[in-house]
Amino acid sequence: MSVASASTEKKRRGWFKEEFGDPERRTAYYMVLPSLLIIVIIAFFPILYGIVLSLTDSTIAGFGSFVGLENYTEMFQDPDFLEGLSNTVIFTVVSVALEFIIGLGIALAINRAFRGRGLVRAAVLVPWAFPTVIAAVMWRLMFQSQVGIIQYVASATDIISDPILSSRTLLLIAAILVDVWKTTPFMALLLLAGLQVIPGEVYEAARVDGANVTQRFFRITLPLLKGAILVALLFRTLDAYRVYDLFWVMSNRELQSLSTYVYEGVRISQLQFGPGNAASVFIFVTAFLIALFFIRVLGMRTSAEEE
Amino acid sequence: MTERNEGSGVFAGRKLNRRDFLKMGSAGLAGAALLGAAGCGGGSGGSGEIIFSYGPDTDGSIAKLIDKFNKQNKGGIQATHRQMPADTGQYYDKLRTEFQAASGDISVIGVDVIWPKQFAPQNWIIDLSDRFPASEQKKFIPSTIEVASYEDGVYAVPWVSCPDVGLLYYRKDLLEESGISGPPETWDELKEMALQVSEEAGIQNGFIFQGSNYEGGVCNALEYIWTHGGDVLDENNKVVIDSPEAAAGLATYASMVSSGAAPEAVANWTETESSANFYNEDSVFIRYWPSLYGGLGDPETTKLKPEQVGIVPIPTDKPGNPSYSTLGGWQMSINVNTEIEDDAWKFIQFMTSEQSQKTRTIINGGDPSREAVYDDPEAQKATPVIKLADTVLFDNGKSRPVTEYYGDMSLEMAEQFNSVLKGDVSPEEAVKALQESLSQIMEETQ
Numbered sequence: 001m002s003v004a005s006a007s008t009e010k011k012r013r014g015w016f017k018e019e020f021g022d023p024e025r026r027t028a029y030y031m032v033l034p035s036l037l038i039i040v041i042i043a044f045f046p047i048l049y050g051i052v053l054s055l056t057d058s059t060i061a062g063f064g065s066f067v068g069l070e071n072y073t074e075m076f077q078d079p080d081f082l083e084g085l086s087n088t089v090i091f092t093v094v095s096v097a098l099e100f101i102i103g104l105g106i107a108l109a110i111n112r113a114f115r116g117r118g119l120v121r122a123a124v125l126v127p128w129a130f131p132t133v134i135a136a137v138m139w140r141l142m143f144q145s146q147v148g149i150i151q152y153v154a155s156a157t158d159i160i161s162d163p164i165l166s167s168r169t170l171l172l173i174a175a176i177l178v179d180v181w182k183t184t185p186f187m188a189l190l191l192l193a194g195l196q197v198i199p200g201e202v203y204e205a206a207r208v209d210g211a212n213v214t215q216r217f218f219r220i221t222l223p224l225l226k227g228a229i230l231v232a233l234l235f236r237t238l239d240a241y242r243v244y245d246l247f248w249v250m251s252n253r254e255l256q257s258l259s260t261y262v263y264e265g266v267r268i269s270q271l272q273f274g275p276g277n278a279a280s281v282f283i284f285v286t287a288f289l290i291a292l293f294f295i296r297v298l299g300m301r302t303s304a305e306e307e
Numbered sequence: 308m309t310e311r312n313e314g315s316g317v318f319a320g321r322k323l324n325r326r327d328f329l330k331m332g333s334a335g336l337a338g339a340a341l342l343g344a345a346g347c348g349g350g351s352g353g354s355g356e357i358i359f360s361y362g363p364d365t366d367g368s369i370a371k372l373i374d375k376f377n378k379q380n381k382g383g384i385q386a387t388h389r390q391m392p393a394d395t396g397q398y399y400d401k402l403r404t405e406f407q408a409a410s411g412d413i414s415v416i417g418v419d420v421i422w423p424k425q426f427a428p429q430n431w432i433i434d435l436s437d438r439f440p441a442s443e444q445k446k447f448i449p450s451t452i453e454v455a456s457y458e459d460g461v462y463a464v465p466w467v468s469c470p471d472v473g474l475l476y477y478r479k480d481l482l483e484e485s486g487i488s489g490p491p492e493t494w495d496e497l498k499e500m501a502l503q504v505s506e507e508a509g510i511q512n513g514f515i516f517q518g519s520n521y522e523g524g525v526c527n528a529l530e531y532i533w534t535h536g537g538d539v540l541d542e543n544n545k546v547v548i549d550s551p552e553a554a555a556g557l558a559t560y561a562s563m564v565s566s567g568a569a570p571e572a573v574a575n576w577t578e579t580e581s582s583a584n585f586y587n588e589d590s591v592f593i594r595y596w597p598s599l600y601g602g603l604g605d606p607e608t609t610k611l612k613p614e615q616v617g618i619v620p621i622p623t624d625k626p627g628n629p630s631y632s633t634l635g636g637w638q639m640s641i642n643v644n645t646e647i648e649d650d651a652w653k654f655i656q657f658m659t660s661e662q663s664q665k666t667r668t669i670i671n672g673g674d675p676s677r678e679a680v681y682d683d684p685e686a687q688k689a690t691p692v693i694k695l696a697d698t699v700l701f702d703n704g705k706s707r708p709v710t711e712y713y714g715d716m717s718l719e720m721a722e723q724f725n726s727v728l729k730g731d732v733s734p735e736e737a738v739k740a741l742q743e744s745l746s747q748i749m750e751e752t753q
Contacts, residue, residue, distance in 0.1 A: 060407060061429060144580070145572035146511065146589075165575040166729050252575060254520050264718070267400055270425075271715045271751055 103187030194228020361417035411644030434460035465676030469636025549742035601672035
């Protein structure tokens with residue numbers, strides 16, 4: 001291309017000319033324009049609006065004036081926010097790790113051919129099919145002191161004597177366990193789908209070459225499952241990172257996460273609107289970074305067209 | 308296609324091909340889903356229909372009254388009930404969205420007693436002083452008018468289930484069995500009796516209440532602070548919670564659990580759990596709202612009979628000291644954006660009239676706000692609690708420290724009071740922390 005050898009200035013003008021000078025290309029742009037506009041309006045406008053709000057002293061009643069990063073400094077000094085952040089990070093890391101290990105085990109188990117496999121696969125999915133809010137209420141009842149079965153067993157066996165719902169540490173542990181209970185099946189399902197596309201011949205060949213079970217798992221299963229693992233981990237990480245309903249319903253608004261902090265600031269409090277907005281931008285940016293980390297660093301594939 | 312993309316894209320200076328852009332885009336979209344959409348609609352003032360927003364009409368009394376109003380106004384303006392969430396917080400959320408959009412859709416708003424002083428400074432509801440003169444206000448229980456007032460105006464008319472006050476219920480039969488002559492007057496007596504009777508009667512809990520980290524927990528703890536001579540705000544709206552009296556109140560509050568008179572579980576109980584526990588005959592004493600009495604004798608609710616249960620005012624720190632009960636309940640206000648102010652007022656007048664209040668009190672067992680209804684034999688027969696607890700309802704109701712930013716104050720208080728109950732924070736630390744955080748919030752008000 002002649003453009004490549006020209007100066008930067010010319011290159012830019014040439015680029016523009018090439019893209020828009022050609023009537024056919026121009027038509028193409030016109031035709032794509034409506035979809036682009038829709039994407040901008042649907043995806044980017046709310047994001048930008050949220051960012052702009054977080055830089056002003058707006059309240060629920062009206063748009064305010066520009067205050068720079070004041071909301072962010074206030075947010076980082078707020079103990080409630082820090083508590084929400086640490087809860088969210090602990091919850092995400094621990095629950096996703098447990099879900100992955102157990103989910104992989106389940107996926108490997110039900111990947112084998114055995115009688116009643118279909119039934120087992122369906123049964124495994126039951127906890128995942130529960131609406132989170134219902135599951136949270138159900139577990140809250142079981143954790144309840146005096147009437148809850150778990151609290152009863154825990155007290156009777158002297159494992160836990162304090163009321164579970166009164167301690168934030170115990171609540172966080174409970175939330176992690178409930179999340180593991182609920183979403184491990186989803187993890188298993190995603191991993192199972194990955195396992196099923198690994199051709200049987202590869203294993204046969206390995207067996208012929210004398211590879212044992214461990215070798216087959218680490219040399220064949222894991223590398224070939226990498227794509228599915230990354231997708232499953234990204235889904236679950238982002239999902240766990242914005243945890244809201246499980247925390248609030250199960251703990252009756254006691255356990256703070258990043259999302260509950262946003263809700264509290266934006267919807268309940270009249271004075272925390274700014275920091276609440278800042279926190280929503282914080283969640284967006286950090287979630288974006290998590291996604292980027294998976295795609296760039298871990299090399300996750302986002303589409304099938306790539307080799 | 309390589310170089311012509313140089314310098315464009317999100318990261319300037321780095322090559323970004325279409326695939327990469329799509330990757331970034333998909334990551335961005337994943338993130339976008341996390342950001343709540345923010346938007347608001349334009350305002351409009353509905354006319355031709357009076358929309359009355361209120362919680363669920365579980366007993367049909369609202370429908371009955373509205374029917375009557377519509378019949379009386381045949382050919383004229385008609386009213387409908389728009390159902391709102393029973394949970395005060397959720398209802399408040401919905402209303403706030405309406406106000407933000409400057410919508411005049413709802414003309415008559417059923418308001419919680421903590422709202423008039425929050426809504427009035429924001430100019431969300433109308434000052435009713437001209438229509439609701441002092442001569443008319445006198446016919447209502449004074450505390451219910453006080454909560455509806457802001458500066459020189461009055462912004463709401465009290466309805467049925469206002470005053471809703473804290474009461475101490477006790478099991479008459481069990482106290483008699485233990486040879487106790489009368490109900491407790493002080494917190495210490497309550498504690499002793501709760502421990503003694505629950506043990507002798509073999510009942511799980513001595514005393515229960517609503518101690519969770521929520522508005523109801525604030526209502527409970529405030530009664531301890533007030534009955535020990537403490538307060539949150541003084542008459543000039545200055546924060547005065549950091550006082551020995553308030554700390555003593557919270558110490559008594561925490562001692563209910565630490566002494567074993569109340570179970571540790573009350574620290575996460577609300578109305579639902581506590582009433583179920585009392586109805587299930589698992590507790591001797593309960594602090595609750597007047598509505599608990601209506602369930603007694605109803606076989607679907609409980610095996611307890613009304614004659615087994617007595618009602619007394621909230622205990623105090625020393626005999627003879629005044630008792631205070633946190634005032635709750637519902638009132639009616641007019642939306643500032645409505646176009647049918649006069650019709651809305653007509654509707655409020657009808658709904659809060661003596662006759663309508665009597666009808667609703669008989670059907671749903673709420674406490675009327677008009678003093679005259681308390682003398683009505685029919686109302687007394689249908690809802691005995693208005694006779695049993697009339698002095699508490701008339702005299703002991705005390706408003707929470709409501710100001711423009713009460714929502715934020717309540718969050719702070721709920722958290723601290725709950726921590727004290729759980730033993731995580733000492734009463735002295737709690738009142739110090741609250742003095743600071745509440746003062747900060749009050750600064751915003753000025």
